Amino acid sequence: MNDLYEVHTHLYGCLDEDDLNWLGSRKSPRWHIYKNSYYNIYKKYPDLEPLFKNRIFHSQKLNEQQKKILRSYYIYNNSKPKGFVHFQLCFDFIIALSHTDPEELKEISQRVSYKQKEYYSEYRMMFNPRISPNEFKEKVFALIEGFSIANKNNTKISKLIISLNREYPNYEWQYEILKDIQKKDPDDILIGIDFAGYEENDPPINKKSFIEKVIKDKQFVFLYHVGESFQNKTPSSTIRWIFQVYQWGIHRLGHATCLALTEIQIKNKSYREHAKERIDHLNFLIELYESGEKWIPIDYVQKEKNKITDKNQILNVIYENKELQLHLDFWNYIINNLKQSAIIESCPTSNIRIAGFSPLFFFEKHQFTICLGADDPGILNTSLEKEFQIAQSIVSNPEFIKQIKINNQKYCSMNIFTNMKKQNLMDSLSSS
Numbered sequence: 001m002n003d004l005y006e007v008h009t010h011l012y013g014c015l016d017e018d019d020l021n022w023l024g025s026r027k028s029p030r031w032h033i034y035k036n037s038y039y040n041i042y043k044k045y046p047d048l049e050p051l052f053k054n055r056i057f058h059s060q061k062l063n064e065q066q067k068k069i070l071r072s073y074y075i076y077n078n079s080k081p082k083g084f085v086h087f088q089l090c091f092d093f094i095i096a097l098s099h100t101d102p103e104e105l106k107e108i109s110q111r112v113s114y115k116q117k118e119y120y121s122e123y124r125m126m127f128n129p130r131i132s133p134n135e136f137k138e139k140v141f142a143l144i145e146g147f148s149i150a151n152k153n154n155t156k157i158s159k160l161i162i163s164l165n166r167e168y169p170n171y172e173w174q175y176e177i178l179k180d181i182q183k184k185d186p187d188d189i190l191i192g193i194d195f196a197g198y199e200e201n202d203p204p205i206n207k208k209s210f211i212e213k214v215i216k217d218k219q220f221v222f223l224y225h226v227g228e229s230f231q232n233k234t235p236s237s238t239i240r241w242i243f244q245v246y247q248w249g250i251h252r253l254g255h256a257t258c259l260a261l262t263e264i265q266i267k268n269k270s271y272r273e274h275a276k277e278r279i280d281h282l283n284f285l286i287e288l289y290e291s292g293e294k295w296i297p298i299d300y301v302q303k304e305k306n307k308i309t310d311k312n313q314i315l316n317v318i319y320e321n322k323e324l325q326l327h328l329d330f331w332n333y334i335i336n337n338l339k340q341s342a343i344i345e346s347c348p349t350s351n352i353r354i355a356g357f358s359p360l361f362f363f364e365k366h367q368f369t370i371c372l373g374a375d376d377p378g379i380l381n382t383s384l385e386k387e388f389q390i391a392q393s394i395v396s397n398p399e400f401i402k403q404i405k406i407n408n409q410k411y412c413s414m415n416i417f418t419n420m421k422k423q424n425l426m427d428s429l430s431s432s
């Protein structure tokens with residue numbers, strides 16, 4: 001065991017070959033999930049023969065050759081193309097093997113917790129968005145039970161964060177159920193919620209009232225994956241998304257990789273953006289101007305807004321001249337505000353493979369408050385310890401890494417949660 005605190009990792013992304021073999025042998029895999037994802041990318045179906053021929057999922061213990069074959073499907077390394085969909089394909093292989101029934105969840109949470117190398121780790125888990133409220137409840141209880149058993153037999157600490165699926169509207173009732181469950185969780189295993197999943201089509205503005213409600217309730221730590229991949233909007237909108245969730249009180253931001261996009265990377269490039277997103281952005285700038293940010297060229301912003309005649313069109317925004325300058329000034333504004341108190345989780349290997357680079361050098365340069373996570377150490381073939389070594393090779397000052405280690409402990413969900421509980425207690429005492 002090491003003395004590290006892991007603050008950004010996903011439970012099923014932590015599985016190894018033995019866990020996958022166990023999953024695939026207990027119930028028939030749902031191969032259609034993996035096959036369909038594969039087809040969507042490559043327009044052909046994957047070759048699963050090597051798995052069957054080598055009796056993977058039919059052997060109690062895998063030999064090295066079998067492990068190697070299994071790894072070729074789910075390990076997301078340099079031999080696979082960059083980008084979120086390719087990463088997701090590896091994850092979908094694991095999803096195909098799993099059924100997330102309560103017995104499985106109880107077993108997996110214990111397996112992962114016993115193998116945990118860090119003193120503390122908080123695991124995120126997201127379920128199929130189509131499950132019923134009862135199933136949801138059973139599954140969460142099974143995870144709590146598994147971690148609770150492991151924590152009692154362990155000197156390490158494992159906690160649970162439920163990731164809500166941002167693409168589906170059921171996060172509201174799921175949250176209500178989680179609040180109820182939390183009251184029946186004497187060991188405080190479940191301490192937070194998170195938004196994860198494909199972020200491109202889900203502007204945080206859709207979640208504003210929900211975020212504000214959760215923050216006001218002060219019952220859970222609230223985490224948010226944002227700015228991890230950036231495809232269908234301008235760089236300005238991407239960084240605005242990060243800033244908005246921060247403003248609404250999210251405790252820690254996941255990735256925020258796009259903050260590190262430099263002028264050279266965006267200059268003279270053309271970005272496609274939905275008119276609605278563009279209007280949201282221009283309105284945001286107008287509000288900022290009215291709140292006293294007079295550096296915003298308000299005439300230009302108004303003119304751009306008036307140019308949009310069809311709210312359903314896809315616009316082409318070119319980052320040159322005024323548009324480029326406006327972005328750079330906005331970027332500076334965002335950086336200066338975020339670095340005051342935003343806490344960002346950075347996952348070097350994950351960012352390098354998915355986005356093509358790690359923003360750590362940028363975070364160091366601007367003195368952001370950073371935590372480190374391994375994200376999906378099983379799929380990415382890494383560990384938090386390795387991530388610290390990789391981080392060391394990216395930044396210039398070793399002191400920055402030392403500070404990250406401290407941050408991981410200081411801002412882990414368990415500590416935020418404990419402080420929140422104390423605050424709630426004090427509030428109730430002072431009001432009675």
Ligand SMILES: [Zn+2]
Pocket residue numbers: 008009010225254375
């Ligand atoms: Zn993540």
